[in-house]
Amino acid sequence: MSRADLSSSACTVARAVAAVGDEWTLLILREMFLGSRRFDDFLRQTGMSSHLLSQRLKKLVALGVVRRSVYSDRPLRHEYILTEMGKDLWPIIVAMKQWGDRWLLDGVPPVQIVHKSCECVTHPQMTCSECGEPMQARDARARLTRGFSAVRGGTADRA
Amino acid sequence: MSRADLSSSACTVARAVAAVGDEWTLLILREMFLGSRRFDDFLRQTGMSSHLLSQRLKKLVALGVVRRSVYSDRPLRHEYILTEMGKDLWPIIVAMKQWGDRWLLDGVPPVQIVHKSCECVTHPQMTCSECGEPMQARDARARLTRGFSAVRGGTADRA
Numbered sequence: 001m002s003r004a005d006l007s008s009s010a011c012t013v014a015r016a017v018a019a020v021g022d023e024w025t026l027l028i029l030r031e032m033f034l035g036s037r038r039f040d041d042f043l044r045q046t047g048m049s050s051h052l053l054s055q056r057l058k059k060l061v062a063l064g065v066v067r068r069s070v071y072s073d074r075p076l077r078h079e080y081i082l083t084e085m086g087k088d089l090w091p092i093i094v095a096m097k098q099w100g101d102r103w104l105l106d107g108v109p110p111v112q113i114v115h116k117s118c119e120c121v122t123h124p125q126m127t128c129s130e131c132g133e134p135m136q137a138r139d140a141r142a143r144l145t146r147g148f149s150a151v152r153g154g155t156a157d158r159a
Numbered sequence: 160m161s162r163a164d165l166s167s168s169a170c171t172v173a174r175a176v177a178a179v180g181d182e183w184t185l186l187i188l189r190e191m192f193l194g195s196r197r198f199d200d201f202l203r204q205t206g207m208s209s210h211l212l213s214q215r216l217k218k219l220v221a222l223g224v225v226r227r228s229v230y231s232d233r234p235l236r237h238e239y240i241l242t243e244m245g246k247d248l249w250p251i252i253v254a255m256k257q258w259g260d261r262w263l264l265d266g267v268p269p270v271q272i273v274h275k276s277c278e279c280v281t282h283p284q285m286t287c288s289e290c291g292e293p294m295q296a297r298d299a300r301a302r303l304t305r306g307f308s309a310v311r312g313g314t315a316d317r318a
Contacts, residue, residue, distance in 0.1 A: 012263060126283040133274075
């Protein structure tokens with residue numbers, strides 16, 4: 001299956017993976033959530049090549065995740081800014097940070113997240129939209145639509 | 160920067176990205192959260208080559224995200240099961256699903272998540288661990304440790 005196939009998959013995880021599920025794209029997004037907007041800052045902070053960076057930024061713009069904005073006319077220079085669609089990727093990056101902090105680190109996390117409204121250092125967690133309780137894998141059951149279940153050739157309810 | 164450099168980065172997002180931030184690994188994890196455990200099921204449901212699948216599973220086992228378990232002696236056959244470290248990746252996959260459902264889909268999401276304890280179809284969301292309010296990018300400020308800030312060459316507080 002190619003990336004093009006993934007992006008048209010019935011599965012929206014596969015589509016999201018095709019859109020942003022590669023390491024360089026995820027690092028660019030991390031940078032954007034840390035406030036970086038400029039090509040040279042992405043280069044320096046991610047250590048990727050300018051060719052790869054340019055390619056990934058083009059893709060993010062084409063997807064609608066990032067928009068380009070002129071910040072200098074002479075010479076012509078652009079910034080890269082997250083759109084609403086892009087800002088909505090925040091839970092993915094935060095979930096990766098939480099997991100990395102917990103499982104891949106001894107010591108103090110390099111970045112703390114402060115919740116602006118309560119001013120606390122927070123460890124954002126997934127909670128149920130209906131009852132508000134924190135959720136983990138064991139609390140969830142996947143229910144597949146009949147169509148998607150038929151595509152997969154399986155049953156419609158998974159533990 | 161190579162993947163090896165990423166995995167030893169001070170940034171835990173970069174470490175998480177190095178561990179699981181590639182499209183095939185994310186698809187294998189999706190499959191595991193849907194209940195798949197066997198090599199042939201991963202093959203069929205992801206469409207990846209057996210070479211790539213074998214490589215990714217080896218890496219996940221080495222990382223401690225997945226463990227192998229014998230389910231048949233003759234012939235010798237293994238299942239692949241998420242460890243606690245692996246189950247803890249659930250928020251990443253769920254965040255990708257939520258984003259894909261919202262931004263890359265017209266119509267009904269192919270998979271619904273049922274919260275076992277309240278029995279509701281849920282749309283898990285990131286909430287503040289301290290005050291319990293839902294959080295989005297705009298609600299968060301990143302606070303960098305002095306050490307990490309020095310590595311990056313920037314200021315310690317980012318909007």
